[in-house]
Amino acid sequence: MHADSLIILDFETTGLSPDKGDRAIEIGAVKIENGVVIERFQELMYPGRPISYFIEDYTGITNQMLGKAAPCDEVMHRFADFIQGQNLVAHNASFDKRFLDSELKRISSGYTGQFACSLLLSRRLYQAAPNHQLGTLINYKGIVSKGSFHRALFDAEMTAKLWLAMLDDIQQRAGIEQVPFSLIQKLSKATKANINKVLAHHR
């Protein structure tokens, strides 16, 4: 497992529940190493049937665009290679993890990394934020954003910037120079009340 690198990913999908037959339609991801984006992955994928008007409107991804895209199986093979051996991050990771697991199971593939969730971490660190939607947090942290939310690569890039901002804040609040993945997991499971104790313990 690479200690200082990880993959930040985002799926666009036909709906909310892979258990009810929803499929991925786009995957976007960035690989971060030592605080810098060193690689990107972005592909549309054809889910085997038309998507709803709601999803076309929500994502800006149209049935026409998906008609030209490679099928999910093909794209997911490439993505499985991309994330090989890396820890993973997503905003509301339980959502993206369900789709990643579902799509990889269809091609009898998998991954070895662990997931961390930028949403859970932001709820601990930024308790004064108006809410913890990705777009709100980007504004809250004063991060410059130019592009379309609800497209996979853009959301992955924004999540990456938020992630790096959170690592900076953890470094300052804990007085440490490196933030191990294990501390991220510990902070994500902390309560709002004892977050400062968990940070102080690492001084």
Place this chain on the structure above:
DNA sequence: TGCCAGGCCCTCTTTAGGGCCTT
């Protein structure tokens, strides 16, 4: 026609309900 997720987290809690977040 009717169905419509799941995990986290708070609280008027744990024999539960509902808001938040993701598409």
